[in-house]
Amino acid sequence: MNRFTARLGNWMEEVVKYSRYVANGGLLFTLYFTLIYGAFVYNNFLERIDGTFPGVWIAAVVLLIMPLGHRPRTFIQEADQVFLLPELGDIRPYMIGVRLFNLVFAALRGLLVLLVLLPLLVRTESYSSIEVLSFVVTMVLLSAAGRLAKVEGVREWTILPFALGSGFLLLMDWTQWAWIPAFAPFILLHLKRNERIPLLHWLTLEEKSRAQFERVISWFVDLPTLKEEVRERRLITRLLDKRVLQHVDASRYVYGLRIIRSNDSLDLILRLTVVALIVMWMSGGWYVGFVTPLFVGLTALQLVPLFKRLEAVSIVSWLPITRDERIEGYSWWALRLLVIQSIVLVIASVAFGATWDAAVGLVLSIVVIRYYLRRLK
Amino acid sequence: MLHVDRLNGGYLGKQVLHDVSFEVKKGELVGLIGLNGAGKSTTIKHILGLLSPLSGKIEIDGETLDSSEKKYRKKVSYIPETPILYETLTLQEHIELMGKAYDVNPDDLAARTKRLAKEMRMEKQLAWFPSVFSKGMRQKAMILCALVTKTPLLIVDEPFVGLDPLAIRQLLQLFDEYKQDCAILMSTHILETAERHCDRFVFLHQGEVIASGTAAELRETYRLSAEATLDDIYVEAIASEERLS
Numbered sequence: 001m002n003r004f005t006a007r008l009g010n011w012m013e014e015v016v017k018y019s020r021y022v023a024n025g026g027l028l029f030t031l032y033f034t035l036i037y038g039a040f041v042y043n044n045f046l047e048r049i050d051g052t053f054p055g056v057w058i059a060a061v062v063l064l065i066m067p068l069g070h071r072p073r074t075f076i077q078e079a080d081q082v083f084l085l086p087e088l089g090d091i092r093p094y095m096i097g098v099r100l101f102n103l104v105f106a107a108l109r110g111l112l113v114l115l116v117l118l119p120l121l122v123r124t125e126s127y128s129s130i131e132v133l134s135f136v137v138t139m140v141l142l143s144a145a146g147r148l149a150k151v152e153g154v155r156e157w158t159i160l161p162f163a164l165g166s167g168f169l170l171l172m173d174w175t176q177w178a179w180i181p182a183f184a185p186f187i188l189l190h191l192k193r194n195e196r197i198p199l200l201h202w203l204t205l206e207e208k209s210r211a212q213f214e215r216v217i218s219w220f221v222d223l224p225t226l227k228e229e230v231r232e233r234r235l236i237t238r239l240l241d242k243r244v245l246q247h248v249d250a251s252r253y254v255y256g257l258r259i260i261r262s263n264d265s266l267d268l269i270l271r272l273t274v275v276a277l278i279v280m281w282m283s284g285g286w287y288v289g290f291v292t293p294l295f296v297g298l299t300a301l302q303l304v305p306l307f308k309r310l311e312a313v314s315i316v317s318w319l320p321i322t323r324d325e326r327i328e329g330y331s332w333w334a335l336r337l338l339v340i341q342s343i344v345l346v347i348a349s350v351a352f353g354a355t356w357d358a359a360v361g362l363v364l365s366i367v368v369i370r371y372y373l374r375r376l377k
Numbered sequence: 378m379l380h381v382d383r384l385n386g387g388y389l390g391k392q393v394l395h396d397v398s399f400e401v402k403k404g405e406l407v408g409l410i411g412l413n414g415a416g417k418s419t420t421i422k423h424i425l426g427l428l429s430p431l432s433g434k435i436e437i438d439g440e441t442l443d444s445s446e447k448k449y450r451k452k453v454s455y456i457p458e459t460p461i462l463y464e465t466l467t468l469q470e471h472i473e474l475m476g477k478a479y480d481v482n483p484d485d486l487a488a489r490t491k492r493l494a495k496e497m498r499m500e501k502q503l504a505w506f507p508s509v510f511s512k513g514m515r516q517k518a519m520i521l522c523a524l525v526t527k528t529p530l531l532i533v534d535e536p537f538v539g540l541d542p543l544a545i546r547q548l549l550q551l552f553d554e555y556k557q558d559c560a561i562l563m564s565t566h567i568l569e570t571a572e573r574h575c576d577r578f579v580f581l582h583q584g585e586v587i588a589s590g591t592a593a594e595l596r597e598t599y600r601l602s603a604e605a606t607l608d609d610i611y612v613e614a615i616a617s618e619e620r621l622s
Contacts, residue, residue: 230464230465230506230508249477250474250477250478253473253474253477254463254466254474257463257465257466257470258463258465258466260465261465262465317427318425318426318427318450318453318455319450319474319478320451320478320479321450321478322446322447
């Protein structure tokens with residue numbers, strides 16, 4: 001068994017292990033419900049639109065996005081910096097394995113996006129089967145090109161002109177030829193391919209990809225080692241500093257700053273609120289008020305593991321701050337943020353046509369918040 | 378200031394410490410010396426209340442963890458061997474956190490921070506996030522956070538790791554100043570430095586205290602000449618212990 005197959009085997013074992021945790025976690029129902037609800041809303045939305053809807057423009061924008069934001073896996077480990085050095089010149093099978101693995105996952109990502117996009121295009125455009133096939137191939141090629149560009153250390157934006165070319169052909173109604181510009185980056189990638197493993201670059205890619213994988217898993221299972229991204233957010237910090245932070249106790253102070261600056265808290269709340277607003281806009285029916293508890297629940301679901309991670313490796317373990325005080329401090333912030341999110345979404349739901357369901361949504365949100373905050377203990 | 382009395386403890390299913398007893402008095406810097414795995418860090422974790430003892434008593438300035446966890450913890454600050462900092466807080470914010478946690482008067486905190494940051498050459502770094510700190514800076518940040526609290530007891534675990542010679546000298550001066558009205562327990566492997574700055578030593582071996590006292594007292598115990606260094610005393614203590622077992 002070569003090194004790549006061994007590591008692929010370890011990865012598969014890990015995926016199976018975590019899948020079992022996720023399945024047993026009992027929180028899956030929130031995600032199932034969101035997916036079913038999303039499909040229901042999307043279906044209603046598709047029934048309401050016709051050929052005048054700019055579906056092809058949306059498809060062109062999606063083509064531009066496809067090469068971006070990939071987190072390829074390389075299975076490189078920190079210890080490889082020492083122990084893999086002697087083999088670096090003779091490790092082509094490993095590199096081929098990594099490229100194939102990422103190619104498959106990039107294609108899967110493209111196909112997942114197509115699951116959402118194709119029904120829209122079929123509804124708004126009158127494509128032949130050749131054009132549909134060409135569009136599918138274009139999506140997969142651009143997704144793969146973006147991912148492989150990262151693997152080879154080529155900047156993602158170098159793929160964008162090709163995506164722009166495909167999008168242009170799509171807009172010009174030459175969809176059957178859109179795959180040609182999407183194929184072109186592979187020539188560039190072939191010319192710029194690495195002959196030896198760029199160890200540090202691949203290690204960074206692996207760490208980022210692993211962090212993303214762990215972030216998703218952490219919604220269901222406690223993963224104390226998960227790393228977070230930090231943003232300074234000077235303006236919000238200054239605004240809160242004199243009014244709140246200076247007057248609160250140590251636990252509220254430390255959790256307040258972490259919530260403001262970590263991509264896992266304030267960013268998460270903002271992202272999910274924006275998605276909730278889009279879902280409300282797309283639905284526009286009597287059930288719009290139920291979007292509020294759904295997205296408040298999704299936010300709370302992710303705030304709970306964040307606290308457990310903060311607890312795992314923390315200075316406060318030896319400071320004179322008891323565990324009850326820490327829970328109280330974190331709950332204080334989480335409660336306020338979730339209530340603000342609920343109020344914003346309830347107001348938005350009324351604006352999008354909710355009536356009595358807005359009030360039911362608010363009550364359900366409070367129940368959901370209380371349920372998740374109890375899980376902190 | 379610190380009384381450790383017949384402490385038995387360790388990790389789940391593994392007893393590491395056996396009847397460990399020693400004390401650290403006000404105005405003293407006591408060196409906790411031992412080989413790798415001797416039980417130094419385990420002893421420290423018990424004093425900090427991060428591990429629960431199987432039996433025995435730990436008292437800091439008259440307080441125990443059982444009598445009042447909060448009061449007990451307010452008596453002790455800690456510099457760990459591996460710096461642990463919040464990536465989301467600047468150094469200044471870490472100090473603010475320490476001030477709030479230990480109820481330090483804001484004016485005192487500001488004055489101490491200013492002075493200590495200057496002495497440790499960390500003034501510029503006060504506004505920085507730990508992600509841009511070097512290994513030595515992270516260690517200095519931990520030291521700064523502990524020293525601003527001015528607690529009656531300071532516990533230091535291998536403080537010299539990652540520090541440059543100038544920073545080590547500065548740190549030892551700060552320890553000499555700190556201990557004047559407080560007490561310090563320092564675990565270290567660097568015996569030469571410990572010999573020059575510690576008032577007393579506690580030798581740990583396989584989870585037991587095999588000797589304690591001043592350098593002169595230990596020389597006498599092991600019948601060594603006045604020229605014998607702490608290194609010589611320690612080697613003799615271990616050899617004598619191994620001969621006995």
